[in-house]
Structure formats: C-alpha cells, structure tokens
Amino acid sequence: MTMADLFRLGDKEFTSRLILGTARYPNPQVMMDSLRASGTELVTVAIRRFNLKEKSNDVLDWIKNEFALLPNTAGCYTAKEAIFTAELAREALETNWIKLEVIGDDETLMPDVVELLKGAEELVRLGFTVLPYCNDDPITCRKLADIGCAAVMPLAAPIGSGAGIRNPFNIQIIRELVTIPVIIDAGIGTASDAALAMELGADAILLNTAISRAEHPVMMANAMRHGVEAGRLAYLAGRIPETLFAERSSPSEGIVRLA
Amino acid sequence: MNAIIPTPEPTERTAPLADRNWSGRHVIIGGGIIGLSIGWQLARRGHAVTIIEKGAVGQGASWVAAGMLAPYAEIGFEEVEFFRMCRESLDLYPRLLEELTADVAGSFEVPMLDSCGTLLVAMTADDEAYLKRFHDFQLRIGLRSTKLSSAEAREQEPLLSPRTKSALFLEADKQINNRTLVLALAQAFTKLGGELLEHTTIDVQNVESTAAAVILAAGAHANAASSDVRESNPIRPVKGQIIMLRSTEHFQLRHMIRSPRGYILHKDDGRVAVGATAEEKGFDTSSTAGAVFDMLRNAYEILPMTYELEITELCAGLRPATRSHLPEIGYSAHGNVYNAIGHYRHGILLAPYTAYHIADLVEKHPHASHVLHKVQPSLHKK
Amino acid sequence: MRIRLAGELREFDEAHSINAFLSLINIDATKNGIAIARNGVVIPKAKWQTEPLADGDSIEIVRASQGG
Numbered sequence: 001m002t003m004a005d006l007f008r009l010g011d012k013e014f015t016s017r018l019i020l021g022t023a024r025y026p027n028p029q030v031m032m033d034s035l036r037a038s039g040t041e042l043v044t045v046a047i048r049r050f051n052l053k054e055k056s057n058d059v060l061d062w063i064k065n066e067f068a069l070l071p072n073t074a075g076c077y078t079a080k081e082a083i084f085t086a087e088l089a090r091e092a093l094e095t096n097w098i099k100l101e102v103i104g105d106d107e108t109l110m111p112d113v114v115e116l117l118k119g120a121e122e123l124v125r126l127g128f129t130v131l132p133y134c135n136d137d138p139i140t141c142r143k144l145a146d147i148g149c150a151a152v153m154p155l156a157a158p159i160g161s162g163a164g165i166r167n168p169f170n171i172q173i174i175r176e177l178v179t180i181p182v183i184i185d186a187g188i189g190t191a192s193d194a195a196l197a198m199e200l201g202a203d204a205i206l207l208n209t210a211i212s213r214a215e216h217p218v219m220m221a222n223a224m225r226h227g228v229e230a231g232r233l234a235y236l237a238g239r240i241p242e243t244l245f246a247e248r249s250s251p252s253e254g255i256v257r258l259a
Numbered sequence: 260m261n262a263i264i265p266t267p268e269p270t271e272r273t274a275p276l277a278d279r280n281w282s283g284r285h286v287i288i289g290g291g292i293i294g295l296s297i298g299w300q301l302a303r304r305g306h307a308v309t310i311i312e313k314g315a316v317g318q319g320a321s322w323v324a325a326g327m328l329a330p331y332a333e334i335g336f337e338e339v340e341f342f343r344m345c346r347e348s349l350d351l352y353p354r355l356l357e358e359l360t361a362d363v364a365g366s367f368e369v370p371m372l373d374s375c376g377t378l379l380v381a382m383t384a385d386d387e388a389y390l391k392r393f394h395d396f397q398l399r400i401g402l403r404s405t406k407l408s409s410a411e412a413r414e415q416e417p418l419l420s421p422r423t424k425s426a427l428f429l430e431a432d433k434q435i436n437n438r439t440l441v442l443a444l445a446q447a448f449t450k451l452g453g454e455l456l457e458h459t460t461i462d463v464q465n466v467e468s469t470a471a472a473v474i475l476a477a478g479a480h481a482n483a484a485s486s487d488v489r490e491s492n493p494i495r496p497v498k499g500q501i502i503m504l505r506s507t508e509h510f511q512l513r514h515m516i517r518s519p520r521g522y523i524l525h526k527d528d529g530r531v532a533v534g535a536t537a538e539e540k541g542f543d544t545s546s547t548a549g550a551v552f553d554m555l556r557n558a559y560e561i562l563p564m565t566y567e568l569e570i571t572e573l574c575a576g577l578r579p580a581t582r583s584h585l586p587e588i589g590y591s592a593h594g595n596v597y598n599a600i601g602h603y604r605h606g607i608l609l610a611p612y613t614a615y616h617i618a619d620l621v622e623k624h625p626h627a628s629h630v631l632h633k634v635q636p637s638l639h640k641k
Numbered sequence: 642m643r644i645r646l647a648g649e650l651r652e653f654d655e656a657h658s659i660n661a662f663l664s665l666i667n668i669d670a671t672k673n674g675i676a677i678a679r680n681g682v683v684i685p686k687a688k689w690q691t692e693p694l695a696d697g698d699s700i701e702i703v704r705a706s707q708g709g
C-alpha cells in the first residue's frame with residue numbers, strides 16, 4: 001500500500017480500514033487470532049449489566065490489551081435508551097466514541113431513522129464522536145452528516161445476513177453527498193463484498209459475522225484484510241471505463257500471416 | 260433436585276486439610292464426572308485415592324448436563340482433531356460401563372448406552388442452508404450423514420412438527436443418563452476403598468508436596484484451585500440453562516432432536532431435557548425468563564407436543580472453558596500434578612477418554628508418555 | 642437500607658456513598674471497565690466517593706461485553 005493512506009476518523013488516524021465486531025466466534029482464541037489476522041485496530045463491544053457473580057471478564061481484558069474499543073448501543077429501540085447507554089459506555093470505557101444503533105425491530109434489525117436522528121443530534125450536542133449505523137438512504141446520511149456525526153455507517157444488507165451490497169448505487173450516491181467518512185456496516189458476506197464496497201468509495205468496513213461464522217475465521221479475517229486493501233487501492237488507482245467492444249492489448253502491426 | 264427452584268449450594272466447610280500428610284495417596288480435586296471417573300479408574304487399579312469436592316459430589320455441571328454423547332452433531336469446522344478424541348471416548352464407553360457394572364455388582368444401577376442417533380432438523384429456509392453446509396462438511400471429512408426429506412424425518416420421528424423442512428440423521432451419536440452415571444461412579448469409587456471428602460476446598464499447592472499425584476478436575480472452579488492454571492490456561496465458566504420436562508406415555512422420542520437453536524432429549528428416566536444456552540455470566544446459575552422462553556419456543560416449534568408436558572426442573576450449570584474451548588488433559592508443568600480441565604460442553608462424553616488416559620499417565624504406562632496434554636486447534640486441510 | 646440493584650429491590654447494610662456500596666457488594670471500585678447509574682443518571686467515577694445514596698435508590702452497574 002502506498003505510504004500514508006491513513007484513515008482519519010474523528011480525532012484519530014488508523015492504518016487499517018477494517019473495524020471488527022467481537023461476537024459469535026467459535027471461541028475466544030479464534031476471536032483473538034482473527035482480530036490479529038485482520039489487521040484491525042478498532043473493535044466493537046456492547047454495554048451490558050455487570051453480573052455480581054462475575055468477578056472479572058478474562059475475554060474482555062484480553063481484547064482490551066490489544067485493540068481500541070468502540071462501544072455500541074446495540075439493543076436500544078429509542079433515542080433515550082441509546083443516549084443512556086452511550087453515557088454509560090463513556091464512563092465505563094473512558095471514550096466518547098459511540099457506534100449509535102437504534103433498531104426498529106428484532107426481525108430485520110433495521111435502523112429506526114426517526115429515533116436515530118434524534119439520538120445522533122443529542123449525542124453530538126453532548127460531545128460524543130457519533131458513528132451511526134443507518135440505512136443506505138442518501139438523505140438520512142446527509143442529515144446525519146449535517147447534524148455533526150463523525151461518519152455515516154450505512155448497511156449493505158441486514159445484520160448477519162452476509163447478503164452483500166444490495167444497493168451499490170445508493171452507496172455511490174452517499175459517497176457523493178457526504179464529505180465525512182462512509183463506513184459500510186453490516187451485510188458483508190465475503191472478501192469480494194468488502195472489496196466492492198471499497199471500490200464504490202467507502203472509507204472503511206465494519207463487519208463481524210462474515211468472519212466469526214466462517215468455517216475458518218482466521219483465514220477469512222486475512223481474506224477480508226486483503227479484500228479491503230485491494231478495494232481501497234483499486235478505488236485510488238482509478239478503474240478503466242467499461243466498453244461494449246474489446247480493446248486490443250497487443251499491437252496490430254507486425255503480425256505474422258501465413259501466405 | 261425435584262424442586263423447580265434449585266436448592267442453594269451448601270456453604271463450604273474449610274476442613275483442616277492443609278496440614279494433612281497424604282503419604283502417597285492420589286488426590287483428585289473435583290468430584291464431578293471427570294474427577295469421579297478418574298478416581299474410580301485409579302481405585303479399581305488398586306491405588307489409594309481421595310476425591311475432594313467443594314460441593315456435593317456430581318451435583319455441578321455433571322448433574323445439569325443433558326448426557327448427550329454426540330460428537331457427530333457437535334463437530335466444529337476446525338475441530339476435526341478434537342472430534343477424533345471425542346469419538347475415541349465414545350468408543351471407550353462400553354468398556355467403562357462394563358467395568359463399572361462389575362464393580363457395583365448389582366448393588367447400584369448403571370446406566371445403559373442409548374444408541375439413538377441425532378436428528379438435526381431444519382425448520383426454516385435459513386436452517387436448511389445451515390444443514391446443507393454442515394452436511395457438505397461432514398461428507399468432505401468422511402463422516403456418515405444422511406439427508407432426510409420432511410416426510411422421511413417424520414416417519415423416523417413421528418412427533419416432529421409437520422413444518423419440519425428436512426433433517427440430517429447422524430446415526431452414530433449416543434446418549435446416556437449422566438445422573439445415574441455419576442452416582443454409580445461415586446458408589447463404585449467408595450466401594451473400591453476411595454475416600455470422598457465433600458463440601459471441602461483445597462488448593463493444588465497444599466497437596467502436591469505429600470501426595471503421590473494430584474489431579475486437578477475442578478471444572479469451572481479450576482482457577483480457584485490452581486494459580487498455575489489461572490495464569491497459563493485460565494478456565495472461565497460458561498453458563499448453560501436447561502429445562503427438564505416429564506414425558507408421558509404419548510410423548511416418546513426415538514432420537515436426540517437438535518436444531519441450530521437447541522436440543523430436545525428423551526432420557527431413560529422419563530425426563531425430557533430441553534437445552535441449552537451458552538452465556539458469559541460468571542458464576543451466576545439463575546434461570547431466566549428469556550432463556551426459558553426461547554428454549555421452550557424452539558422445542559414447541561420442533562415438537563409441538565412439548566406444549567403439554569409438565570416442567571419439573573429449571574436449572575443451570577457452568578461449563579468449564581479454556582480460551583480455545585478445548586480441554587487440557589495430562590501433565591502440568593509440575594511433575595506430580597496432572598490437569599483434567601476445560602472439558603466445556605463435552606465433560607460427559609470425554610469422561611472415559613480422560614479417565615483412562617490420566618490413569619495410564621499416573622501409572623506411567625509406556626504408551627501413555629505419547630499422550631499430549633493439550634489438543635491444539637487445527638485447520639482442516641481440504 | 643433498600644436499594645433496587647439491577648431491577649431487584651434488596652435490603653443492604655447502610656452505605657453512604659457509591660464507593661461504600663460497591664465495597665458492600667464486593668466490587669473493586671478502582672477496577673476499570675464499569676459504569677454506574679443511580680436512578681437513571683450516570684454517576685461519574687470522580688463522584689463515587691462523595692455521591693450520597695438514599696433508601697429506595699435504583700442502581701445499575703454495567704460493563705463492556707462481546708458485541709458486533
């Protein structure tokens with residue numbers, strides 16, 4: 001990769017353009033090996049009640065030693081709940097970064113746009129670096145950018161579905177409409193999905209299930225790393241235009257013909 | 260354990276064991292299925308053995324477990340090597356039961372191996388995709404896995420919901436009544452002269468200098484009994500909730516039933532075990548509404564007749580898990596200390612393997628020196 | 642005193658600050674990674690020593706867990 005293609009997000013800079021979730025791996029060892037193989041520098045965590053019978057959390061301590069944590073508001077249905085969770089996360093993890101998730105229902109896990117905008121506005125006012133998980137809707141994304149979010153994180157397809165980029169045109173429009181980073185969050189199924197998202201102009205990818213539920217998660221983490229890097233390079237390199245007819249690559253002169 | 264609300268654990272008694280001279284006895288820390296089966300095996304080979312159990316013998320995860328001996332249904336994509344260990348253990352079960360039957364000599368019930376197989380069912384299109392991927396994997400590594408249509412599955416298991424889309428039949432999986440098994444092991448152990456100290460805790464450090472061998476088999480509580488384990492291969496508890504229903508004469512299952520969301524087993528004593536969750540909740544063992552709801556809903560969707568069954572128990576156990584979820588069975592860093600820890604979901608299944616291998620190691624059998632103590636995660640090469 | 646801890650009303654010995662309450666329930670207050678809310682309001686760590694606790698207060702204690 002060319003030097004200094006840094007990913008700037010909020011007040012931080014990253015070399016990796018891959019953000020990973022920490023759930024649903026076969027076991028903690030495979031999770032850590034996958035996170036390491038992916039090259040990620042930022043991983044998401046949820047905020048949950050502390051169980052009094054749990055004196056320490058070995059797995060979380062292990063993650064915390066090697067990666068920056070991005071808390072999320074998963075499981076929140078209203079702006080109010082999400083703001084409360086964000087405040088708890090800020091206190092627990094000493095970060096004002098928050099992946100804002102406000103969900104409409106359990107079947108689709110699609111964002112509730114009204115509550116999302118409300119929550120984002122309030123969290124920005126409270127000084128958070130807000131990274132909202134949102135629909136692949138350009139207008140919602142523009143509004144989130146106007147509010148002052150640090151990035152927009154449109155979904156490619158439903159969470160955990162692995163269905164790939166359902167609407168590449170919208171992702172391109174979003175890329176055109178906002179100047180803040182665009183992070184594709186949810187729906188990535190395999191490395192080519194990640195590469196395509198990057199080619200469409202995404203700044204980074206956030207994913208979890210595509211790696212954690214792969215047959216060989218560490219190998220897939222490595223594949224995703226390459227997919228993201230390949231897509232990013234292709235985007236920067238500028239692809240050729242598509243043509244209907246062939247364009248000869250070898251010279252037309254000097255071809256030896258049979259008499 | 261008849262009450263729906265589990266009885267609270269009795270408070271531990273700190274026995275004055277720290278100063279005891281074990282003068283050549285083998286000391287096993289932990290009286291669950293693993294500690295009991297090792298203790299019994301050593302006792303029947305003529306050794307002086309003491310088992311020290313922090314609660315009541317066999318009443319932890321070994322009691323709450325469903326007693327599935329189902330390596331074929333449970334194999335993970337990167338667990339082919341581990342699967343071989345599981346299958347070896349399953350193959351050792353007849354020998355264990357035969358020896359155990361001889362030892363209790365009719366004075367106590369020894370459970371039978373139930374060769375019922377697993378029916379892995381798909382209830383939705385997403386389940387079918389899951390089953391296909393699993394079936395392909397099993398065929399690729401040479402395991403027997405039979406695909407059944409909805410009609411075939413329901414012919415094999417008449418109580419299955421008509422909404423069953425398809426199923427995989429894994430005929431080599433078996434089950435056992437783990438409760439009668441642990442009781443029979445404890446019975447045989449004491450009958451063979453073994454010493455059983457319940458409601459007692461002790462640290463490996465307090466016994467290793469005078470005991471002939473110390474075997475750590477403390478399940479989810481292994482960290483508390485050994486600083487070595489705590490630092491080198493920590494064990495954490497993974498909570499598993501389970502529901503026990505009572506079968507009726509109309510509710511009979513021929514196989515173990517599983518879906519991607521859980522299982523339903525018919526045990527030989529009339530219990531119907533519906534499980535199980537996997538939760539990171541520390542040492543909490545409460546039963547919760549959401550988990551019970553999810554498990555019953557899953558059972559109802561697969562086997563609608565479960566709707567009518569009486570609930571007899573709600574309980575939760577703590578699976579002992581290493582970071583790799585693979586067990587550590589064998590030598591520790593200290594000469595006379597052996598680890599038999601981290602059996603996670605496979606304690607009942609791996610009891611024979613663990614018992615015979617640890618007993619061979621302790622007796623320094625020539626072939627036993629080749630037994631590696633940790634199964635390493637391995638990539639399956641296609 | 643009665644405190645509603647994680648939604649469950651329970652009887653505790655008197656504790657006059659968040660810190661005192663934490664030691665009552667055997668939680669190491671210096672440990673990183675937990676946050677506390679009293680009656681739906683997050684209490685910053687800096688105030689755990691001084692923030693009073695009253696009969697009937699509702700306390701939530703949270704930490705990070707694995708998530709996507």
